[in-house]
Amino acid sequence: DIQMTQSPSTLSASIGDRVTVTCRASQSINSWLAWFQQKPGKAPKVLIFDASNLESGVPSRFSASGSGTEFTLTISSLQPDDFATYYCQQYHSYPWTFGQGTKVEMK
């Protein structure tokens, strides 16, 4: 199975901050990676697919990059609506696996 490791687990930031989350795969997944945002009591929402493609309707302050085993999600200027938990997920092969999540909280 492909293991996905996210860092950090928790991130404290302020409005306007640039925020970066990292995801590492235990083996190459090419660009078969998605990023999700999840708020309490809600379903995950896809932000990014194929490692760097912004889902329709997602604000442009979100961006992502990477391929192979190293990936990053960046929020260029953190907004109040962005406080949430973020997950990476590989769909290169079954079993699909998720990172453990990064909670972005207010500093």
Next chain:
Amino acid sequence: EVQLLESGGGLVQPGGSLRLSCAASTFNFRTYAMSWVRQAPGKGLEWVSSIRGSRDPTYYADSVKGRFTISRDNSKNTLYLQMNSLRAEDTAVYYCAATNYDFWSGPGDWGQGTLVSVSS
């Protein structure tokens, strides 16, 4: 975009069974691969099972293999998850998710989830 609505969750005793359903609002449901993903209380996301549009092949997480069965009825635009021999560790919100290969190969659309509680 496809709308997904899960149902069938509830409280069940250890060793019991439950069948989840996921109704999809799309005329081309048969073209979507479908999956179940769960989330235990306060925990992260865990993929459970997937099925292609034509019903074969199917895929399962090791944690549910032999106990859960994924299936679909394309005439009813509905996905199912038959869960047998339930354990306390199966307690979670279960989400169904749809994959439209015309866009990308992962779970692009999600339902709101249904809660399964396994307890005596």
